[in-house]
Amino acid sequence: MPTFDVQQFRQQFAFFQQQPEWVYLDNAATMHKPQAVIDAVTQFYQQYNSNVHRGAHQLSQRATTLFEQARSTVASYINAQHLHEIIFCSGATAALNQIAFGLMHTVLRPGDRILLTQLEHHANIVPWQLHCQRFGVIIDVVPLTPDHQLDMAAYQQLLQLKPKVVSFSHISNVLGHIQPVADMVTLAKAVGAITVIDGAQGIVYQQPDMQQLDCDFYVFSGHKLYGPTGIGVLYGKTEQLARLTPIFAGGEMIDSVSFINTTFNKLPFRLEAGTPNIAGAIGLSAAIEWLQKYNNQQIVQHKSLLLKEFYTGLTAIKAIDILSSSVHNAGIVALNVDSEHPADVAELLNQQQIAVRSGQHCAMPLFSYLARPGAIRCSFAAYNTLDDVNRCLLALEQAVEILTA
Amino acid sequence: MTLEQLLADTTPALLDIQQRDLTEIKQAKDWQAKYRVLMQLGKKLPAIPEKMKQPELLVKGCESRAWLMHYHDKATDKHYFVLDSEARIVKGLMAIMLCLVNGMTTAELCQFDLCHKFDQLNLKPYLSQSRGNGLTAMVSRIKHCCG
Numbered sequence A: 001m002p003t004f005d006v007q008q009f010r011q012q013f014a015f016f017q018q019q020p021e022w023v024y025l026d027n028a029a030t031m032h033k034p035q036a037v038i039d040a041v042t043q044f045y046q047q048y049n050s051n052v053h054r055g056a057h058q059l060s061q062r063a064t065t066l067f068e069q070a071r072s073t074v075a076s077y078i079n080a081q082h083l084h085e086i087i088f089c090s091g092a093t094a095a096l097n098q099i100a101f102g103l104m105h106t107v108l109r110p111g112d113r114i115l116l117t118q119l120e121h122h123a124n125i126v127p128w129q130l131h132c133q134r135f136g137v138i139i140d141v142v143p144l145t146p147d148h149q150l151d152m153a154a155y156q157q158l159l160q161l162k163p164k165v166v167s168f169s170h171i172s173n174v175l176g177h178i179q180p181v182a183d184m185v186t187l188a189k190a191v192g193a194i195t196v197i198d199g200a201q202g203i204v205y206q207q208p209d210m211q212q213l214d215c216d217f218y219v220f221s222g223h224k225l226y227g228p229t230g231i232g233v234l235y236g237k238t239e240q241l242a243r244l245t246p247i248f249a250g251g252e253m254i255d256s257v258s259f260i261n262t263t264f265n266k267l268p269f270r271l272e273a274g275t276p277n278i279a280g281a282i283g284l285s286a287a288i289e290w291l292q293k294y295n296n297q298q299i300v301q302h303k304s305l306l307l308k309e310f311y312t313g314l315t316a317i318k319a320i321d322i323l324s325s326s327v328h329n330a331g332i333v334a335l336n337v338d339s340e341h342p343a344d345v346a347e348l349l350n351q352q353q354i355a356v357r358s359g360q361h362c363a364m365p366l367f368s369y370l371a372r373p374g375a376i377r378c379s380f381a382a383y384n385t386l387d388d389v390n391r392c393l394l395a396l397e398q399a400v401e402i403l404t405a
Numbered sequence B: 001m002t003l004e005q006l007l008a009d010t011t012p013a014l015l016d017i018q019q020r021d022l023t024e025i026k027q028a029k030d031w032q033a034k035y036r037v038l039m040q041l042g043k044k045l046p047a048i049p050e051k052m053k054q055p056e057l058l059v060k061g062c063e064s065r066a067w068l069m070h071y072h073d074k075a076t077d078k079h080y081f082v083l084d085s086e087a088r089i090v091k092g093l094m095a096i097m098l099c100l101v102n103g104m105t106t107a108e109l110c111q112f113d114l115c116h117k118f119d120q121l122n123l124k125p126y127l128s129q130s131r132g133n134g135l136t137a138m139v140s141r142i143k144h145c146c147g
C-alpha cells in the first residue's frame, strides 16, 4: 500500500487553487468539497434533474435510482443492517430534533430521565431541553475530569438513575476528544437505555460500524464529510425508528389521507416528508465513494502527524493555554492566548489569512464549565499540510507578539 | 465609580485618540502597525466596572460582548457615551466610532453615516465583518439613543 500523498489529495479541491493564500483550519465547522462531489451534483442538475418517487417518466425513475443508490452507499459505509435504516434529512441538527421530538410520549413519559454530557453541542442539548420541559422529562449531565475528558465513573453512577435515553457526541467539536463510545453504548444498554450518538465530528474521523457499535441512533451531516450542505443522515435501528413520531408531515411520508385519519408510509419514507435534498444525497454518496479510494488508517496517521507538529510548535510559543488534550484527539485543538479574548486572537489570525473559529462553538455549557470566555479552535483535515501547521504557528506567534507588545 | 466620572474620563481620552491616533492609523504602513495602535486605543478608554455592567447595557456580538452607557445633556441636546468591550480590537474600533459621535446633537446623530467615515479612515473592511464583532449592533444601539 503506497503512503498517503497529501498533495495528490489536496489537488482535488478546487478551493485551494482559488484561494492559495489561505490556510483553512476551520474544518470542524465545514469541510471543502472534492471535484468528484461538485461534478456529481452538477451532473445531476444538468442531466437527470427530476423529482423522486413521483413521476411516471423515465427521468424521475433515473433520479429515484440515483437517490436510492445514495442511500445504499451510506448504508454500506456505516454498515447498517437495512437500507431503510438510513433516513435522509438536512443534517445532524435536524436528525437530533427528529429523535428528541419523536421519542417524547412514545418512549419518554413525565418523570423519566435522559442523560447528556457536559461537552455536547447545542444541537444535542436544546432539542432535548425544548421537549423535555414540555413533557416533564428530567435531564442529567455527565461531568468532565480535570483533564477535560468525560468522567466515566460519574457516567456509570448516573446510569444507575435508569435514564431512558443516553445521547452523547462521538467526538467533541470543541476539544476534539474521542469519546469511548463503544464502552458508553455497552454500559447504557446494560441499564436498558436507548443510545443516541451525535456523529457530526465522528463521521470523518472513522468509518463507524453500526452493527458492531450497536447504538440505536447515529446522526451526522454531509458537509463535515466532504459532502454538500443541507444533507445529513439519521441512522436508526428499525425497531427504534418505528417508535419515532415524525416531526414533519406531508408528501411521500403518507400512505393514505382522509380528514378522519391519515396512515403513514413505511420506513424510510415515513420520516422523509416533502421533496428530499436529492442533489445533496447524490453529492454525499459521491463524497463517500471518493473517500473510500483512500486508506483511512493512513489519513488518521497523517492527521496525527499534523497534530503532533502543532502541539510541539505550540509549546515553543509563550502564553498559550491549550484546552484540548493531545491524546485521544481527532485533530481539533482549542486554545487561548493567556488573558486575551479569543476574538482578538482570531482577528489577528484572520489578518494573516488563517481561518479558525473563535467563540464558544455552540457549546456554552462546556465553556462555563471550563471557566473561559471562549477559545479559538484549529481543526485539521486530511488535506491540510505541514506547511499549513507551520504557517498557523508563525501567525500565532505574530499574534502573541502584537497582543503582548 | 459613577457615570459622571466615566464620562469625565472618556471625553479627554477620545480627544487624544482623535488628535493623535487616527492619523497614525490612517498612515500605518502595514496591518501590524495598524493593529498595534488599534489595541492601544481601547486601553485609553476607562473600563466600566463589572458592577455597573447591567444586562440592559449589553450589546452582543457573535464572539464578544460590549457595553454602552449613554448620557443626554438636555440643556445643550448633546449625547455622550461610555463603552467597554471584552475584546481589545473591537474596543479599539468602537473607540474610533465613539470619537466620531460623542457630543453630537440628536439631529447630527440621526444623520451620522459610519460607513462613510470608516471608509475615509481605511477601516471599511472591519464593518463588513461587523455582525461578528458587534460593531453593527453598537452603531444601531447608539442610533437608538437619539430616539
Ligand SMILES: Cc1ncc(COP(=O)(O)O)c(C=O)c1O
Binding pocket: A028, A029, A090, A091, A092, A093, A094, A121, A123, A124, A169, A171, A172, A173, A198, A200, A201, A221
Ligand atoms: C458535535 C456536533 N453536533 C452537531 C452539529 C450540528 O451540525 P449541523 O449544523 O451540520 O446540523 C455540529 C456542527 O457544528 C457538531 O460539531
